[in-house]
Amino acid sequence: MLHKSKIPNLKVIAFDADDTLFVNEPYFQETEHKFCALMEDYLSHQGISQELFKIEIANLPLYGYGIKGYILSMIEAAMNISNNTIPVEVIEKIILYGKELLEKPIELLDGIEETLQALHGKYKLVVATKGDLKDQHSKLHRSGLGHYFHHIEVMSDKQEIDYEKLLGRLDIQAHEFLMIGNSLKSDILPVLEIGGYAVHIPFHTTWEHEKINHKVEHEHFSSFEKITEVVHNLIK
Numbered sequence: 001m002l003h004k005s006k007i008p009n010l011k012v013i014a015f016d017a018d019d020t021l022f023v024n025e026p027y028f029q030e031t032e033h034k035f036c037a038l039m040e041d042y043l044s045h046q047g048i049s050q051e052l053f054k055i056e057i058a059n060l061p062l063y064g065y066g067i068k069g070y071i072l073s074m075i076e077a078a079m080n081i082s083n084n085t086i087p088v089e090v091i092e093k094i095i096l097y098g099k100e101l102l103e104k105p106i107e108l109l110d111g112i113e114e115t116l117q118a119l120h121g122k123y124k125l126v127v128a129t130k131g132d133l134k135d136q137h138s139k140l141h142r143s144g145l146g147h148y149f150h151h152i153e154v155m156s157d158k159q160e161i162d163y164e165k166l167l168g169r170l171d172i173q174a175h176e177f178l179m180i181g182n183s184l185k186s187d188i189l190p191v192l193e194i195g196g197y198a199v200h201i202p203f204h205t206t207w208e209h210e211k212i213n214h215k216v217e218h219e220h221f222s223s224f225e226k227i228t229e230v231v232h233n234l235i236k
Helices: 025-038 045-063 067-081 088-102 112-119 133-143 160-170 184-193 228-234
Strands: 012-015 124-130 151-155 177-181 197-200 221-223
Touching: 025 045, 025 067, 025 088, 045 067, 067 088, 112 228, 124 160, 133 151, 151 160, 160 177, 160 184, 177 184, 184 197
Parallel strands: 012 124, 012 177, 124 151, 177 197, 197 221
Antiparallel strands: none
C-alpha cells in the first residue's frame, strides 16, 4: 500500500478523466444497447455487439479513442450487418445517438472534488486521458474541475512511450510521478513499467478493450475502493 513515506519525491499526480473523474462507460453501454435494438432485425444483440467491438478495435489506429470514432464504427457495423442495405434513416439515427452521447451531462464520481481540493497546492495536478481533444476539453470544462489542474494531456494512446513524453513535457522523472485511474491496462501497467507510481480506483464497469486477465503486484502500486483513500495515504 502506498504511503507518502514510500514516494518522498512525488511532484505530480495525474488523473485519468473518463470513469475516474466522471462517468463515461455507462453512457457508451447505453448507446450500444440502443444501436443493438436498432439493428435487431438483422442479427442478435450479442452478434451486433461482437461486430461493433471488432470494428471499433480495427479502427483505433485510424480514428483513435473517442465518441466520433465510435459513431463511424457504428455506421460501418450497420453497413456490414445489413450487407450494405441499411436505410439512410437508420444512419441518421446512429448519428443522432452519437450527438446525444457527446452532449451527455457530466456526472462527477464520489469523492472527486474533495480529493482534488485536498491535493491542490500540495502537488502539481494534471489530467492524462485518452479520447478526442475537443470532447475531453469540453467535458473537463463542463465538469467545473478545470481550475484544479496545472496541465491537461489528451493522449492518442497510453503506452509507455506516451507517458515518457508526458514526463518530458512536465520536466520530471518517473519516480516523481503518480497516475490515478480506473484502467489497469492503460493507467497502471505502463506507468509501473517506466518506474512511476500508480493507484487503481476500480469502476463498476470497464470497456472490454481495457481489461486484463492477471493480477497486478508491484511495490509502486496500490488499489483503493474510494478515491478519497488516496488523500489519507498521501498527505495524512
